[in-house]
Amino acid sequence: MSALLRPARCVGSGAGRLDLDRIVRSIEEALTVFVADKVSGSRAEEPGLEALLDAVGDFISAPGKRIRPLMCVLGWYAAGGTSPVPPVSVLRVAACLELFHAFALMHDDVMDGSDHRRGRPSLHRTLAAHHPGRPGADRLGANAAILAGDLVLVWSDELLTSTPMTPEQIKAVLPAVYRMRREIVTGQYLDLVTTGRPTDSLSTALRIARYKTAQYTVEGPLHIGAALAGADQALLHVLSTIALPLGEAFQLRDDLLGTFGDPRRTGKPTLDDLREGKHTALLACALRRADRAGQELLLRTVGAADLDAHTAARIQGLLEECGARQAVEDLIQERHHQALERLNHAHLPPAAAFALRDLIQAVHNRTA
Numbered sequence: 001m002s003a004l005l006r007p008a009r010c011v012g013s014g015a016g017r018l019d020l021d022r023i024v025r026s027i028e029e030a031l032t033v034f035v036a037d038k039v040s041g042s043r044a045e046e047p048g049l050e051a052l053l054d055a056v057g058d059f060i061s062a063p064g065k066r067i068r069p070l071m072c073v074l075g076w077y078a079a080g081g082t083s084p085v086p087p088v089s090v091l092r093v094a095a096c097l098e099l100f101h102a103f104a105l106m107h108d109d110v111m112d113g114s115d116h117r118r119g120r121p122s123l124h125r126t127l128a129a130h131h132p133g134r135p136g137a138d139r140l141g142a143n144a145a146i147l148a149g150d151l152v153l154v155w156s157d158e159l160l161t162s163t164p165m166t167p168e169q170i171k172a173v174l175p176a177v178y179r180m181r182r183e184i185v186t187g188q189y190l191d192l193v194t195t196g197r198p199t200d201s202l203s204t205a206l207r208i209a210r211y212k213t214a215q216y217t218v219e220g221p222l223h224i225g226a227a228l229a230g231a232d233q234a235l236l237h238v239l240s241t242i243a244l245p246l247g248e249a250f251q252l253r254d255d256l257l258g259t260f261g262d263p264r265r266t267g268k269p270t271l272d273d274l275r276e277g278k279h280t281a282l283l284a285c286a287l288r289r290a291d292r293a294g295q296e297l298l299l300r301t302v303g304a305a306d307l308d309a310h311t312a313a314r315i316q317g318l319l320e321e322c323g324a325r326q327a328v329e330d331l332i333q334e335r336h337h338q339a340l341e342r343l344n345h346a347h348l349p350p351a352a353a354f355a356l357r358d359l360i361q362a363v364h365n366r367t368a
Contacts, residue, residue: 018077018355019084020070026085027069031095035060038155051130055123056148060102062118067250067359068101068221069094071243074359075225077352079235090228092163093173097180097221099156104184106149110142111192112276119267123148165228172227180220187211194279196303200287205279206248213254214247241342242356245335250363252332255280256325257367259316265368271312277303281331286324294318336364 039053072094073086081090108114109122116122121129127148128141165173190208222239223231231239257266258273259282273280283302287295297318301311319325339360343353 018351020355022085023073024066024070026091027066027073027094027098030088030091031098032061034092034095034159035099035155038158052127052144052148055126056152058126059106059117059123060099060152062120064118066098068097068217070359071218071221072097072225074352074355075222075227075231075239076229077355078222078239078348079226079229079231080349081229089163089165090225092159093224093228096156096159096163097224099152099159100181103149103153103156104188106145106152108188110145111188114268114272116268116272168230169228172230173224176220176223176227180216180224183211183220184216187213187216191278196277198277198279198283198287198299198302200284201279202281202284202288205281205284208279209248209251209281210244213251214244217250218247219243238342238346238348242339242346245338245342246360246363249332249335249339252281252328252335253363253366255282256328259319260325261367267368271307271309274302274312274315275305275307282319282324282328285327286319286322289322289324289327290318291322294322332364336360
């Protein structure tokens with residue numbers, strides 16, 4: 001099952017409930033079959049790519065939340081899909097979103113210089129390790145990871161465009177896919193230009209969260225799945241009213257886990273986010289609430305590549321003492337209530353509503 005749903009109650013039991021465990025397994029199967037076919041084909045056609053293909057295959061198969069393909073499937077159910085397991089066309093479109101996300105993560109880790117992803121070395125570190133002692137191995141690994149991401153983006157397009165769809169589905173789905181892709185690029189660019197330049201602008205932090213997560217992770221996939229089922233604009237609007245607060249809550253929880261989470265569960269050291277100096281709501285709240293000494297500590301240390309565990313502990317203490325952590329918890333709680341309230345008035349099919357309600361709760365409670 002999706003790592004996001006493991007702490008939640010079983011959503012597959014009881015009348016009118018979807019067996020999300022079975023659905024996620026079906027998405028995984030569609031993804032695995034397609035990737036295995038592409039890897040074996042590339043091995044046969046392009047000798048010399050073994051190390052790259054092995055690393056890409058391992059990266060894609062690593063356990064993850066699979067929230068985007070799951071949201072896609074739930075969008076299909078919300079728009080009237082009824083079969084216990086969605087048709088192959090829906091599963092393939094959902095799986096193509098996971099491939100696109102893998103591409104985005106590969107590039108994101110290069111841009112951020114991240115050493116870890118999902119509890120493992122990031123792809124560029126894995127590829128660099130294939131060349132021990134070679135001058136410029138780190139640069140080679142980063143460049144190879146960029147190419148790997150490009151390859152996976154091509155695979156995502158191949159999976160999408162080779163999926164049998166009616167002309168009406170194609171007309172509805174492709175604009176939603178393109179919009180989702182534009183939004184992650186916008187959010188990533190805003191993230192890049194604000195990193196290392198912390199301010200107390202909460203609106204900027206929330207704007208980045210909306211582009212990078214709310215629209216890309218929740219709203220876009222829900223719209224894509226709903227479009228496959230023939231959703232009209234009224235339903236898409238209803239789904240957006242649920243998706244946006246849910247997605248913002250997801251990112252805000254991510255910000256807290258990046259600083260206070262257990263690395264054994266998050267798969268990423270807590271030092272990474274502080275060293276990167278991301279413009280998060282947590283940092284914006286801290287700069288608003290801390291005294292002058294606290295502000296100076298944050299401005300001097302957050303974003304420093306040599307930030308050590310002792311200084312990180314001081315920052316964590318400050319974030320607690322000034323009320324920044326609680327302020328973000330309050331923002332999460334507010335969005336949690338908004339998403340539930342809008343879902344309660346959405347009049348979606350019961351199976352889709354049950355599943356979305358459980359996902360909203362899982363996002364609120366997640367620890368990884």
